[in-house]
Amino acid sequence: MENILEVQSLGKRYVSSGTGVVEVFHDISFEVKPGEIVALTGPSGSGKSTLLNLIGTLDIPSSGNIIIEGEDTSELSSSELASFRNKKIGFIFQFHHLLPEFTAIENIGMPALIAGKKLESATKRAEELLAEVGLLERKSHRPAELSGGEAQRVAVARAFMMQPALVLADEPTGNLDNENSDKLFDLMLSLASKFNQTFIIATHNTDLAQKAQRRFHLEKGELHEY
Numbered sequence: 001m002e003n004i005l006e007v008q009s010l011g012k013r014y015v016s017s018g019t020g021v022v023e024v025f026h027d028i029s030f031e032v033k034p035g036e037i038v039a040l041t042g043p044s045g046s047g048k049s050t051l052l053n054l055i056g057t058l059d060i061p062s063s064g065n066i067i068i069e070g071e072d073t074s075e076l077s078s079s080e081l082a083s084f085r086n087k088k089i090g091f092i093f094q095f096h097h098l099l100p101e102f103t104a105i106e107n108i109g110m111p112a113l114i115a116g117k118k119l120e121s122a123t124k125r126a127e128e129l130l131a132e133v134g135l136l137e138r139k140s141h142r143p144a145e146l147s148g149g150e151a152q153r154v155a156v157a158r159a160f161m162m163q164p165a166l167v168l169a170d171e172p173t174g175n176l177d178n179e180n181s182d183k184l185f186d187l188m189l190s191l192a193s194k195f196n197q198t199f200i201i202a203t204h205n206t207d208l209a210q211k212a213q214r215r216f217h218l219e220k221g222e223l224h225e226y
């Protein structure tokens with residue numbers, strides 16, 4: 001396949017009666033090939049989260065198109081989008097967003113169960129991923145019974161569960177100390193390359209961004225590759 005992601009002339013303006021109009025960007029285009037690891041840097045407020053939310057189909061562009069594995073996401077209905085998102089996109093956020101009532105292994109397996117996979121196969125893959133992130137012995141812990149760094153590793157494993165077209169990470173190390181932040185970053189990169197998983201990560205940390213294959217910088221509505 002040529003490109004796994006095509007962002008075409010993408011624009012986003014937020015409009016609300018309280019805050020007026022904020023135009024974050026109006027014409028951003030780029031392509032990502034399967035297996036590429038891309039870092040997205042830019043100052044606070046430049047639109048990194050906005051861009052990831054649009055790519056992840058969590059928000060709707062004001063203009064332009066997002067094509068994922070050849071599928072124009074603007075043509076999907078909201079129920080098609082929910083299932084598309086579950087199968088095709090893995091998310092890692094600054095805070096883990098794990099389900100509090102479920103154990104580590106259940107949280108990781110959840111996307112597969114939602115997609116209608118059998119419990120047994122879901123559990124088997126979830127266990128493999130839990131081992132990959134070094135937490136097999138924390139399998140039955142609920143999120144509140146994990147450290148911040150451990151919970152993030154569970155969230156990483158969950159994002160890889162469906163072998164999605166794209167894994168999107170928004171400042172996933174922002175809540176960790178330097179040492180754990182470096183470790184988590186290296187873990188995500190090694191999993192992405194091991195599973196040949198296309199990966200886009202927004203980060204303030206330009207040292208960490210150096211470790212990616214490609215780097216984009218977003219500032220004042222412009223995106224530059226550097």
Ligand SMILES: Nc1ncnc2c1ncn2[C@@H]1O[C@H](COP(=O)(O)OP(=O)(O)OP(=O)(O)O)[C@@H](O)[C@H]1O
Pocket residue numbers: 014015016019022024042043044045046047048049050051
């Ligand atoms: N729902 C919203 N309504 C109005 N404006 C918004 C909304 N969400 C974000 N913005 C504005 O859009 C701009 C981009 O925000 P965004 O969160 O994408 O930046 P960011 O690069 O992720 O910043 P940070 O590094 O601080 O996370 C900011 O100026 C912000 O104030």
Ligand SMILES: [Mg+2]
Pocket residue numbers: 048049050170171
């Ligand atoms: Mg952000």
